[in-house]
Structures are given as C-alpha cells and as structure tokens.
Amino acid sequence: MRRRPSIPVERVGPPRRPRRPTSSLIPLTSVPDPDTRAPTRRRPWSAVPAPLRALLVAVAAIALAWSLVTPAFMGPDEPAHFGYVQTLAEDAALPGTDDDAEGFSNEFRLGAGLSGMGNAAQQPGIRMEWNASVQEEWKRRSSRPPENRRDDGGGPGNSAASNPPLYYLTAVPAYLVGEATGIFTRVGLVRSVSIAWLLVAVVGAWLLAGELLGRDRRAQTATAGVVGLLPMSQFIAGTVSPDTAVFAAWAFTLWLGVRLLRHGPSVRGVLWLTLALGVACVLKAASYALVPAVGLLILLVLWRARRRDADPIDGRAVVRLLGVAAAGLIGTLGAWLVVSRIAGVSAVGQASAVTGGEGGSLTGLLSYLWQFYLPMLPGMSPAPGQPALPVYDTMFTTGWGAFAWMEVRYPGWTYVLLLVGCLGVVAVAARVAWERRSAISWPVLGYFALIVVGLLAGMHITEFNMGGYGFIQGRYLLPLAPLAGLILAVAIGRLPVATRTPALATVLGALVVLNAWAMGLMTERFYA
Amino acid sequence: MRSPVRWLLAVVAVGVVAAVLALTLRTTPDAFSFNAPPSAVAVELAPGEEACQGPIRVPRGGAFSTVRVPLSTPGRPGPRLDATVRVGDRVVARGGVDAGYLDGGDPPITLDRTVSAARVTLCLRNAGDVGMGIYGTAGAAVQYSRVHVGGQEHEVDLALRFERSERSLASAVPDVVRRMALFRAVRVPGGAYAIGIVLLVVAGVGALAVALRRLED
Numbered sequence: 014m015r016r017r018p019s020i021p022v023e024r025v026g027p028p029r030r031p032r033r034p035t036s037s038l039i040p041l042t043s044v045p046d047p048d049t050r051a052p053t054r055r056r057p058w059s060a061v062p063a064p065l066r067a068l069l070v071a072v073a074a075i076a077l078a079w080s081l082v083t084p085a086f087m088g089p090d091e092p093a094h095f096g097y098v099q100t101l102a103e104d105a106a107l108p109g110t111d112d113d114a115e116g117f118s119n120e121f122r123l124g125a126g127l128s129g130m131g132n133a134a135q136q137p138g139i140r141m142e143w144n145a146s147v148q149e150e151w152k153r154r155s156s157r158p159p160e161n162r163r164d165d166g167g168g169p170g171n172s173a174a175s176n177p178p179l180y181y182l183t184a185v186p187a188y189l190v191g192e193a194t195g196i197f198t199r200v201g202l203v204r205s206v207s208i209a210w211l212l213v214a215v216v217g218a219w220l221l222a223g224e225l226l227g228r229d230r231r232a233q234t235a236t237a238g239v240v241g242l243l244p245m246s247q248f249i250a251g252t253v254s255p256d257t258a259v260f261a262a263w264a265f266t267l268w269l270g271v272r273l274l275r276h277g278p279s280v281r282g283v284l285w286l287t288l289a290l291g292v293a294c295v296l297k298a299a300s301y302a303l304v305p306a307v308g309l310l311i312l313l314v315l316w317r318a319r320r321r322d323a324d325p326i327d328g329r330a331v332v333r334l335l336g337v338a339a340a341g342l343i344g345t346l347g348a349w350l351v352v353s354r355i356a357g358v359s360a361v362g363q364a365s366a367v368t369g370g371e372g373g374s375l376t377g378l379l380s381y382l383w384q385f386y387l388p389m390l391p392g393m394s395p396a397p398g399q400p401a402l403p404v405y406d407t408m409f410t411t412g413w414g415a416f417a418w419m420e421v422r423y424p425g426w427t428y429v430l431l432l433v434g435c436l437g438v439v440a441v442a443a444r445v446a447w448e449r450r451s452a453i454s455w456p457v458l459g460y461f462a463l464i465v466v467g468l469l470a471g472m473h474i475t476e477f478n479m480g481g482y483g484f485i486q487g488r489y490l491l492p493l494a495p496l497a498g499l500i501l502a503v504a505i506g507r508l509p510v511a512t513r514t515p516a517l518a519t520v521l522g523a524l525v526v527l528n529a530w531a532m533g534l535m536t537e538r539f540y541a
Numbered sequence: 542m543r544s545p546v547r548w549l550l551a552v553v554a555v556g557v558v559a560a561v562l563a564l565t566l567r568t569t570p571d572a573f574s575f576n577a578p579p580s581a582v583a584v585e586l587a588p589g590e591e592a593c594q595g596p597i598r599v600p601r602g603g604a605f606s607t608v609r610v611p612l613s614t615p616g617r618p619g620p621r622l623d624a625t626v627r628v629g630d631r632v633v634a635r636g637g638v639d640a641g642y643l644d645g646g647d648p649p650i651t652l653d654r655t656v657s658a659a660r661v662t663l664c665l666r667n668a669g670d671v672g673m674g675i676y677g678t679a680g681a682a683v684q685y686s687r688v689h690v691g692g693q694e695h696e697v698d699l700a701l702r703f704e705r706s707e708r709s710l711a712s713a714v715p716d717v718v719r720r721m722a723l724f725r726a727v728r729v730p731g732g733a734y735a736i737g738i739v740l741l742v743v744a745g746v747g748a749l750a751v752a753l754r755r756l757e758d
Contacts (some may be wrong), residue, residue, distance in 0.1 A: 067752035071745040078741035081734070085724060126684050128724040129576045138702065140574035143720040144600040146659075150685065151724070201726020231756050238749075511543060518545035518753050522552030525749065529556060529742055533563070540720040541569050541713050 064234045065219050069212050072241035075528055076211055079251030080204040082532045084141050084539055085197050086130040087417050088252025089488075093173035095253045096121060097181045098203055100167035102188045107356050108167045109174030116170025119162040120155065124196045127151040133539070135418040141539045155195060175359060177349050179295040180210070180255035203253045210257040211250040215241040217264025218495040222502055224271050225457070235505055235517050236498030240264065242524040244531050245488050248416050255297050256491065262293035263492035266303055267464070270310050274456050278318045278326065280337050283311060287338045291345025298361050299489065302471045306463035311338055313456060373477060381477050398482035405432070412487025416531055419486070421538050423530070441504035461496055468493065545753040553746055564711040572605035572705040576683055579611045579700035583677025584690055586667035588620070592675060592690045594699045595627075595662025602716040604657035605703035608636070609647040610665070613674030618642065620669020624650045627662045640669055645676075647702070655705070663701065676700045 058066070086092045096117050100108040103118070115122075125131040127150060129142035142148070154160045184206040191199040215237045222229075222236035240246065240260065249256045269286040276282060290307045293300035315334060318326045326334075353360035373381075383389075384396045385403045400406035410428045411419060446453060468490070476484035505516050575597060584592045599605070612619055619642040626634040636652040650665075667673055677699040681687070688695045710717075719731035727734070 063755040063758075064752040067748045067755060071748035071752065074741045074748060075745035078738045078745070081725070081727075081738050081741070082721075084721075085726075124724070129574075132576045132578055132678075132682050136578040138574070139576050139578050140571075141720070142576060142723065143573050143603065143716075144598045145719075145723060146598060147685070148723045197724050198726045204726075234752060234756060514545040514753060514756050515543060515548040517756075518548040518749075519552055521749050521753070522549040522556075522746075525553060525742070525746055526556030526559075529560070532738070532742075533560060536717060536721060537567075537569075537710065540717045541571065541710055 062219075062230060062233075064230050065216070065237065068219075068234060068237055068241060069215060072215055072247075073208060073212060075242070075525065076208040076247050076250040077205075079247050079528070079532065080201060080208065081251075082535050083248065083251050083417070084130065084133075085128060085200045086125055087134065087141075087535075087539070088249065088254055089418060089486075090172055091200075091252050091254065092117065092121065092125065092130075093171050094181070094255065095200060095203060096166055096171045097173045097176065097178075098184045098188050098253065099163060100171075101178065101181050102185045103164040104167050106167055107174070107178060107358055108171040109169055110356055110358060111168050114168030115166055116168050118164065118166035119160050120196050121166060123155055123160045124151060127154075128197075135420055137420045137538065143540070152195070176255060176297060177295045177360070178352075179292065179349075180206075180258040180297075183210075183258065184253070200253060204251055207252060207254055207257045208250045210261050211241060211246060213261035214246075214257060214264045214494075217261055217268055218498055221264060221268040221271060221495050222499060224268055224275065225499065226502060226506070229502075229506070231513055231517060232502035232506060235502040235520070236495060238517070238521050238524070239498035239501055240494045242521060242528065243491065243494055244414050244416075244524070244527045245412060246491055246494060247528050248531065249488065249491070256488065259293065259297045259300060260492050260494065262289055262296055262300065263303070263464075264495045265289040266293055266307065267461070267495050270307060270460050271457055273314050274310060274454070274460065278311075278314050278330075278334050280334065283334050283337045284341045286311070287341025288345060291342045291347075294346045295349045299468070299471060299492075301361070302467035303464060305467055306460055309463060310456075310460050311335075373481075377481075378474075378477050381481050382473060385473070396481050398480075403482075403485070407485055408487045408490065410487065412490050414527070414531055415487065416535055417538065421531070421534050423527075423534070438501055438504045441507050442500045445503050445507045465493060465496070545757065546750045549746070549750055549753060564714070565709055567710045568707040569710060569713060570607075570704040570707050572703040573600050573603035575686075575698070575701040575703065577678050577698035577700050578682070579676035581676065581679040582613045582674035583679070583697035583699055584688060584695060585613075585672060585674040586665070586690070587672050588667050588670050590691060591664050591666040592688055592695075592699070593627075593662050593664040594686060594688050594701065596660045596686055597663060597701070598685065599657065599659055599661060599703075601719065603703065604655050605705050606652050606655045607704040608650040608652070608663060609702040609704065610650070610699055611645055611647045611676035612638075612642060613676060614642070614644045614671075616644070617671060619644070619646075619673050620667055620671050622650070622673070623666045623668045624652070625664045625666075626652060626656050627664065628658045628660065633658060633661070637668070649704070663699075665699075 061069075086095065097108050099118060099121070100106055104111075117125075122131075127142060127147050129140065133139040133141055184203045187202040187206045188199050191202040218240040219233045219237040222233040226232040226236075246257070246260065266286065266289040269282070269289050273279075273282045273286055286307060290300075290303055293303055311334075315326070315331050319331060350360045380393050381396050384393065384399065388402065389395060396403075405428075409432060410422070413428060413431050414423045416422070472485050472489055476482065501520065505513050505520075508516055586592060608624060612622070614620070618640060619638075621640040622638040624636045624638075625632045634652040634654045634656050636650045638648045638650050642648045665675060677688070677697050679697065681696045682698045686698060688697050688699060718735040722729060722731040722734040725734065729737070
C-alpha cells in the first residue's frame with residue numbers, strides 16, 4: 014500500500030493534537046499539556062510570561078543606562094557602524110561604493126574632533142572633551158555649512174563597509190526620527206535599536222530554554238538572563254553595533270533548530286529556521302559559521318522523518334521541504350547576494366579572510382591552535398604577538414569585560430574569580446549531564462557542537478590567515494551566550510529546590526553589579 | 542535567607558558598598574586632559590628654542606599646578622626645560638624640569654602657582670645646551686589650538702597632561718557629572734544626567750526583583 018506523504022502544516026482535515034516531545038536535552042520538568050490551558054484572549058504583552066516581561070524591562074533599563082554612560086563613538090568600531098547608517102539614510106547607498114566621497118561625513122568629523130573622540134579611542138591617557146565652551150563651539154559650527162554636511166561620507170575608509178546591511182537598515186528609521194537633531198542625539202537614537210535587538214535575543218534564549226528544559230520559568234530566566242545581562246552584551250547594546258542583532262538571530266537559529274529536531278519536519282519549521290539563518294548571514298558574515306550546522310540538521314531531520322515507522326514522509330515531501338529551505342535562504346541571503354552584486358561590494362565581507370589572507374602551513378596552523386589553548390611545548394615557535402595563554406588572556410577576559418575600545422577592563426583578579434565561577438558552573442552542569450546521560454538528545458548536542466566548532470573554526474582560520482594574532486576578541490563568542498545560559502540553568506537545576514531561585518538571584522545580582530562596576534570604570538576613564 | 546529578592550538586594554548592596562569604598566579610596570591627580578596622544582615627536586627644540594601651545598581651554602574645575610608631557614632625548618640625559626603659563630602676554634605661572642631626565646619620560650613640570658584661567662598658553666623652552674624633542678601628535682589633533690616654535694605655526698599638538706594635587710574620586714564627583722553630560726544625546730544638566738543613569742540601574746534591579754518574585758509565585 015502506498016504511503017501518504019505528510020507535512021504537518023499541510024494536512025487536510027481537523028488539526029491533530031500536537032505530539033508532545035518525547036525527550037529533551039536534560040528534562041527538568043514536565044511540559045504542560047497545551048489543551049489544559051485556558052483559551053483566553055490576551056493582549057500580546059500580557060501573554061508574555063511575567064518573569065520574561067520583568068526581565069526584558071531590566072535588560073532594557075540597564076542597557077539604556079549603558080548607552081548614556083558610553084560616550085558617543087566609544088564602542089568598538091562605532092564610528093564605522095554609525096557612518097554606515099548615515100550613508101544609508103542620507104545617500105540611500107552602501108558605504109565604500111563612492112570613491113570620490115570621504116570615508117566619513119563632515120558632520121561626523123566635526124563632532125568627533127571637538128568631542129575628543131577622535132583622539133581618545135584606544136588611548137587610555139586621553140579623555141573626552143571636558144569643556145562646555147567647546148560643546149558650544151560644536152553647536153555653532155555644526156549648524157552651518159559645510160561642517161554640517163551629512164551626505165558627503167560613504168567613501169573608502171569605513172571599516173564596517175564589508176558588513177551586510179540588514180542591521181543598518183533596521184537602524185535607519187531611528188536615525189531619520191532624529192533628522193532634525195544633532196549628531197549626538199542621532200547616535201543615541203540609533204543605539205536604542207541595538208537595545209531592541211538585545212531584547213529579541215533575550216526572547217530567543219527564553220524560547221530555547223523552554224524548548225529544551227521544559228517550561229521551567231526559572232531555567233528560562235537563567236538562560237535569558239545570561240544573554241541579556243552579560244556585561245559585554247549590555248555594553249555592546251549601548252552602542253551602535255550590529256552585534257546584538259547577531260545575538261538575536263543566533264538565539265532564534267538555535268531555538269528553531271532544536272524545535273525542528275524535536276518536533277520533526279514541517280514547512281513552517283524549515284522555513285523559519287532558514288529565514289533565521291539567512292537573517293543572521295545578512296547581519297554579519299560571521300554567521301556563515303551556522304550554515305554547516307543548520308544544513309546538516311535539516312538533512313538529519315528529513316532523513317529521520319523518512320525512515321520513521323509511523324507516518325514517514327516520501328521523496329516528494331523531502332524535495333518540497335528542501336525547496337522551502339532554499340526559499341528561506343533565497344529570500345534573505347539570496348537577496349543580499351543580488352544587491353551586493355549590483356552594488357559591486359563583497360557579499361561575504363570579513364568572512365573572505367577565512368579563505369584568503371597570508372595563510373600558512375598546516376603545521377603552522379596546528380601550532381597556532383595549540384598555543385591558543387595550551388601552554389607552548391618545547392620545539393614550537395612562539396606565536397607572534399600572542400599573550401601567554403590567548404584562550405584566557407584574549408578570549409575569556411575580553412569576553413567578560415573589555416569596554417570602550419577594549420582599553421577599559423576590570424582588575425585582573427576579577428577575571429580569575431569569574432573563571433573559577435564559570436568552571437564551577439560547567440563542572441556541576443557536566444555532572445548533571447553525566448547523571449542523566451540516557452535522557453540526553455545527542456542530535457541536539459551535536460547541533461550545538463557544530464555551531465560552536467563552526468564559529469571557533471571561522472575565528473581561528475581568519476586570525477591565522479591574518480598573521481596569527483590580533484583578530485579574535487571574546488565578544489565574538491557572545492552569539493553563543495544562550496548555550497552558556499543553558500549550562501547555568503542546568504547547574505542551578507542540580508541544587509536543592511529551595512535554593513535554586515536564591516542561587517539564580519545571586520547570579521543575576523552579580524551580573525548587575527558587574528555592569529554597574531564597568532559603567533563606573535568607563536566614567537572614571539573618560540571623565541575623572 | 543530563602544527569599545530570592547533578598548539575595549538579589551544583598552548582592553547589589555555589596556556592590557554599592559564596594560563602589561562607595563572605591564570612590565573614597567581611589568584618587569586621581571588629573572586636572573583635565575588636552576586630548577593629544579603622544580604618537581610621535583611633535584617638535585624638536587634646539588638650545589634656546591621655545592614651543593608654545595595655545596590656546597588651551599581650561600574647563601571649569603580644571604585648575605592645575607603641574608604639567609606633564611613625554612620628552613625625547615635620544616641617547617643622552619635631557620637638558621633643562623623651562624615652562625611658562627601665559628594669559629595673553631602675561632606670565633601667570635612658571636616652572637621647569639631639571640636636566641637629566643630620561644628619553645621618553647614625562648617628568649612633572651611643577652608650577653609655582655595653581656592656574657585657573659579659562660584660556661592659557663603653555664610655553665616650553667629648551668634651557669640646556671643640547672637639543673631635545675617633545676612628544677605629541679603627527680598632525681593637528683585639537684581643533685582650536687596650535688603649536689608655535691619661533692613664531693612659526695606647526696600643524697601638531699603637544700601631548701600635555703594637566704594635573705593638580707591628588708584628590709579622591711568622591712571629591713571629583715561634581716566635576717565628573719558635569720563633564721559626562723557634554724556631547725550627549727540628551728542635553729540636560731550633569732546632575733540630572735547622572736541621576737537618570739542611576740535611576741535606570743535601580744529600575745533594572747527592581748525589575749529583576751519582580752521577575753524573581755514571579756518565579757516564586
């Protein structure tokens with residue numbers, strides 16, 4: 014008898030009761046039966062779980078404080094990111110495409126020059142301008158031509174020009190809202206877009222934890238709280254930067270991938286996942302690191318659905334779902350490939366360094382990798398320019414706290430304490446995983462592992478091809494923060510029930526203190 | 542103590558106490574920054590030559606009694622350096638550095654009085670018998686100020702740092718909040734700006750407390 018193909022959203026007839034997932038990564042609580050929930054109509058905001066609502070308010074408030082503390086253009090590459098937005102808004106063009114234009118507008122150069130930003134970036138001894146009379150001079154000069162010109166930037170010299178445009182496009186409306194205001198007000202408005210993207214990342218992390226750990230609100234708060242309150246996430250959200258949008262796209266790609274694995278293939282599931290992947294790639298080229306993991310995940314899901322005993326899908330359904338996946342990518346990444354081709358800019362941007370650059374031998378790459386993670390062995394040539402143990406000195410410390418243009422840091426002992434805390438959390442989570450190893454979903458773990466390896470491989474090969482040092486920063490790992498949040502949630506779940514929420518409160522409180530401390534260090538660095 | 546909100550508030554309270562201690566115990570000698578980094582030898586002075594940087598705009602609360610600038614004396618001890626601070630043509634303070642300082646060092650140029658004028662010119666004269674250099678920028682960095690050597694204008698700025706007697710960060714707070722409100726998205730007095738930041742952090746803590754309480758419900 015011929016088997017009927019099945020793609021869940023396209024079934025005819027009354028909808029089936031959704032199948033409950035049979036396993037989670039590490040199930041901590043049972044999933045409530047959807048049918049038992051009251052069918053009340055609520056406003057979207059009130060439909061959001063109360064802890065998530067409150068968490069979003071907390072993340073937004075502290076990120077807004079960050080955006081007020083950080084002087085204009087004192088985030089990593091913030092002038093370049095703002096210049097990108099300005100070129101899109103003022104010239105309706107991508108930066109770097111007009112060889113006759115300056116890299117940055119007259120308006121920017123005047124503001125950056127008089128505010129002190131132009132000299133203070135990466136120069137710890139140099140502060141912002143402290144003189145109110147200079148601000149008055151800026152006000153006077155910025156209201157008359159040619160120093161108030163905003164449309165004369167966008168030429169060569171913008172280091173962000175190699176980035177895809179999606180984040181910057183989302184920032185254009187905020188920029189235009191402030192069209193009648195000075196440049197510093199527009200910087201503030203555009204920064205609010207970064208904050209909004211961080212809130213989306215928090216929601217993505219919340220959904221990921223809900224999918225994996227059941228609707229355990231404590232576990233979800235822990236996971237989403239880490240994503241939203243890590244000091245570097247908060248700092249970046251308070252600047253003009255595509256990074257928080259990348260965090261959001263990665264969080265949703267993680268969630269939608271896990272969802273597809275656990276619920277099986279559907280048109281919507283595949284489409285949303287590939288849309289999230291495409292959006293991530295059109296936000297920042299580093300997101301190409303997600304492609305192998307998502308691609309293999311979709312193939313695995315289709316393979317499993319084709320081989321399952323109950324209600325397997327046929328070849329036509331497989332082709333159709335692959336077409337849906339292609340459509341999701343074509344609608345996002347494909348559109349950018351076409352636009353970049355027409356505009357004459359690189360579609361892969363910084364990712365081209367993965368395959369280009371100086372390169373080196375395989376043994377050189379292995380030696381570089383060894384020395385990144387482990388102490389140098391006798392006979393190895395020292396990696397030029399690298400600190401003693403880059404995995405700690407570069408990746409860990411700057412992932413936790415390297416503010417402004419990376420020159421504002423916590424005292425060294427802080428990172429040691431943070432390392433001890435992180436290792437403790439990982440050890441507890443590993444023990445939980447071992448104890449419940451029979452319940453672990455290996456495909457989910459494999460999906461996560463592929464994403465982690467993909468990101469690290471991209472970073473390392475890029476750095477190696479760029480000469481072996483100076484590229485990697487800890488903040489490039491922040492798209493993986495939802496996984497760190499999951500580890501914390503699992504570790505807290507190991508504690509006695511009565512102490513779980515107090516433990517979570519302690520962690521969240523410590524994150525707030527770290528944020529406030531970093532804001533104080535920034536204030537001291539620029540104004541004391 | 543089982544209440545998670547109490548745990549949250551206890552951790553935040555520890556942070557507040559640490560912040561107060563840091564503000565009280567940490568000190569700063571900085572009067573204000575001239576915003577020119579020491580990226581190159583900006584001017585070289587033959588014996589008897591003088592370089593003048595001006596105008597230098599002294600911010601409110603920026604009265605200074607010491608000046609520092611990295612000096613270049615390759616291969617030999619540096620010659621004596623005389624400093625004068627002028628308002629127009631009038632000398633309002635004098636100071637200097639004895640010969641013998643090291644290449645790349647920034648020995649303190651202690652002035653004979655505290656200067657609080659709003660606009661000054663700082664002149665450094667090579668009072669020794671060998672040449673020396675002064676670090677600064679390779680091009681003009683401070684838009685409203687220039688360096689003159691022997692009456693000739695140079696498109697550079699000196700990497701000057703202006704200091705005063707050490708004071709605690711707590712005593713610098715009024716100046717800090719005034720400064721941090723400059724060149725900002727919202728234009729409000731410094732006090733209101735700083736209070737706004739504090740209130741946002743407090744609101745964040747409050748929202749977290751609500752989240753934790755809801756977890757307990």
